[in-house]
Amino acid sequence: MNVEQQEITEFFQKHAPLNTLNEAQLQLVLGNLEISYFKAGSPILNFDEPSNYWFVIRSGAVEVFRRDGQLYNRLCEGGYFGEFGLLRGKKVRFPAKALEDTLCYMIPAPVFTSLFEQCEAFADYVEIEDHTRLKQAVSRSHQNNVLFTANIDQLLTAAPLCLPATTSVQDAALQMGQGSHTALLVQDESNALIGIVTDQDFRDRVVAKGLPYSTPLGQIMTPSPQTVKHNQLVFEAMMLMLRHNMQHLPVLKNGEALGVVSQSDLVKYQSRNSLFLVNSIFNAGSVEELAALKKDVQDAFVRMVQEDANSRMVGSAMAAIGRSFKQKLLELAVQQFGQPPVPCCFLALGSMAREEQLIVTDQDNALVLADTYKAELHGEYFEKLANFVCDGLNACGYDYCTGKIMASNPQWRMPLAAWKQTFTDWIENPSPEGLLNSNVFFDLDGVWGETAFANQLNQLIRSKGASSYRFLSSMARNALLRTPPLGFFKDFVMETDGSQTKTINMKRRGTAPLADLIRVHALSVGSLSRNSFARLADIEKAGILVKGQVANIRDSMELISMVRIRHQALSVDAGKAPDNNVDPKQLSDFERKNLKDAFQILSDAQTFLKFRYQSSRGQ
Template sequence: MSAEIQDIIAFVRAHEPFDCLPESELATMCGQIEVSYFQAQSQILHFGESIDSLCLIRSGSVEVFRRTGELYNRLESGHVFGQMGILMNGHVRYPVRALEDSLIYRIPSQVFLDLCEQYGEFGDYFEVNEHSTLQQVVLNQVADNDMTTVRVRDIIQRDPVYLYADASVHECAKEMTEQRVSSVVVFDHATDQPSEEAGVSVALPSGIVTDRDLRSRVLAEGLPLSTPLRDIMSVDLITVEHDAYVYEAMLLMLRHNVHHLPLVHRHKVTGVVSLSDIVRHESQNSLLLVRGIMSQETVEDLVALSPQVASVMVRMLKEDANSHMIGTAMSVIGRAFKQRLLQLAEMALGPPPVPYCFLALGSMAREEQLLVTDQDNAMILSADYNEAKHGHYFKSLADFVCDGLHACGYTYCDGGIMASNPQWRMTLEGWKAQFSLWIEKPDPQALLNASIFFDLSGVAGKTAWAEQLTRFIVNKAKSNRPFLAALARNALNRTPPLGFFKNFVVEKDGRQRYSLNLKRRGTAPLVDVIRLHALAEGSLAQNSFDRLDDIAQSKLLPEGKRDEISDALEYLSMIRIRQQVAAVEAGETADNTVEPETLSQKERRGLKEAFQVLSNAQKFLRYRYTAGPTG
């Protein structure tokens, strides 16, 4: 074998997808390669002409154009082009011109097609659309995760057990023992019992009684066994559709700290899924951690428990959970810390003198929280709030919670966006006035606040106030074109880290590493884009993926763009998660950065595609949002 062929083989083997080919096939293919040289600015491929070779750039760089003449991409050494024309109809679909003097390896079309047919991994690399890396990763992730494919109805063990509200505690305990169940569904009247006849509309249950209710509400209180169930049952039921996925049921249990969920189909209870059912089917770590948080008696106990948060994320990643599931679970865990700290604060300070709502802001409100996070929170106070009478109590309450969160690993917000700051404790009307000012006068500080405060969720107290405030914000913002235009301009401030040749623009961090900040230059600006579209369309959703679902219904985005943005957000989020988990397992401090050189070629390609999606999404903002009346 000549030295020239050996050199070609060594180069080709170092690049995807040729690295997956057997050595014998690689050598045979390289023996058929033709080498062509193109001077800078010379045309390599013309639109519509026949194409007989897959092109691999050995040196130099090229520009790829759309048929309209618009620049589509710039490629450099190790990249391929021409595959779409070969796979589609044998004619050039994207014209290519040499940007600088370039050496091109030309692989005969039939050799290329035979390899695609014979080697699935090789063919898969080419036989998908231009954003294949993102889509393949997301699709594979879903396919690998049982929790996103198994319905909750499939894991319950038996039909539900019913009783009526006038049945006694003794009858209930006897029935639960005989039926070997941990809960019974309670109806007010016999006429409310679900009918077996298809299509009959029946009333939903009035409540549920669980073994925990019998312990805490009957035995612990010394109630007689003749007590009717209506006096001790849990009302305001949290239910789940019987065809929901397992992970949706798990997240409902986490969010509401309940252990049983009635399954509902067409206004009929079809079963009850319990914590033990999900524990049998899937990981119990996140569920048990929330239970543990809510049972701790001191701040010191919560601090001792807080290291388990990282363990939960590590376990969920290893079980192939997607970023939505991980972000939601981590956010619910963070909410549980806040809820328990509020309970402990009220135990220490006494009951609140007037009602309040404690707010989560930012990533926790969007249910997109990861390990590296600070605390963003605020409070809505009752209209009856009087600073002179009540101010000291709520200052003490807020300080207790914010200090406790800091001790548990949720660090203080550098910008002071915390309930301990009196600026962020106000009545509902006060908050409405504040948001009106930000929307009507969108100066730089107002826009910065918008990126934080427009994502909010009630954690404890009068959580309905948070929902009222969200509706007010959306209704106020969606009709204000100048505000949306200002928000669009602000969303362009953080650009993706891609250079002229679509190479990464890295930054030197404090440890002298050249890295990319995936939050600051990736997920955060993508979330800004999604939030802007959601506000413009009047979406009340908080989570970015839920907002994208609402946006898709509105037809605001061009065909296919919603999926591109969703895949890009998922990909960037999962790279962040994997980097943070790797740091935890190595005993290092997790952060939001990644060193491109530590990633595989496929991962780097995926990052570039995701950043390009972000870049295109930001360009669309310039077109879509103006201060004029037509938008």
């Protein structure tokens, strides 16, 4: 076996279903394999032309389309396509083109057919995947979803390459090549993880800068990298990589490095669109390029729903995408206006901070400035930066907030000390306006800049909120203003005004009041969590609700959220403007019954909230 075949064999061993082949089948592939290069934007497969090859992506990215031209899938390294035509009449059914400069291994149709007929594992993998993609509707319950049941260590296939910081980049590169590693971990004398170096770091930080090959790893590594524990869920790792736009993530067990998962590992377990979309956002060079991704955001949302992702998965992924837009716009703003004259932190508020964002959303954000801020010296800069970001978000599909809770509003650009005083006043002297603002601002997340400012504000909310019974009582009363849409006989009460009569606003009458009451309980127990499901876990741990009530609220939140999410996805898929208004007549009898049960749980939870935080009670 020559060097090239050895390299191809090692690649096959990393990717299913090629890693299911025995030696004879592998040799059959190697003896007939063709390799082709496709320039970015060039067609690879055209609809209805003869289907002669099965394609495996060695490097680059490929877009696959339906026959009507709508985007169907995006694939990266290790992805494959072309099986539909080979299995159905030898005609191309799904056209494909190169999204980036792409190198493909091409396996001739007779070889593919032979593998399909002789290798059961190969056939099962391809056939099941084919069926799933064509139907786009495989029913998977929360318990059966691999993202929520598989631990991240199940994705590890090899021990990590661990080297001391003093290792030269040349020696490190040689060892990475010998073991086919795309990343290595840097350890100190006690074998503790202190950094990570990827193949991209060698290109960007060594070759591009002309550093000598004797340069130690300590000078080019990313220090203190994000990590996951071996028993964390695949879902948690995926969200971490989406949030930080990471390509590699170290996995630890008892503080020791167990392995490294890559984005290509995770891409097999989740909608490829979300991961590709975040990359596309950070690769954009202008607001116009970012705005052009609006359709991709909708496609990613619809695809997740079609793949039976649950509400937490959808909300987290959409929030990660929205956060990425903000971060990229802030990068572009700095390129245009220069570095901030004083430290600052851009805040995401509301559903994005709670990681419960959907496709129908506006922008809620604010700007925290260092206490050294002087309006006469620095005001013009931050006004330009805030306007640039808010205008950019609007162009990207995140509508201006009708209540003007945006950093472009001077009211929501102030120094850290002023924010602390404002929050303290809302808690110690609750007013109608302050309570409304608390519902938005008390779900906050620092997405750019000095995120320690956001941490300080969250700590203040936690400490003062939990100790102020008057504030909690006021927040509880405020949380009761939006009631579930149930009549005396548990019939649905429809909207009666506006253009959406005979519908139910699933946000205003469902998810919003649930999020409100969960927030009150979370504040009372000092929870630092922002996501409603995470807050429910803290509430359950505190034991303030009767047994079984947390589980009921959790199920109610999930069901109402999914009815809302599916309604929006169906609207997008049908080319309609998505909204939150659902016509119960469009639901099945089963869905209507369960929805009524979910709203009843919300009603009962509001009754308990009213009792627990009565204003007449003492602390």
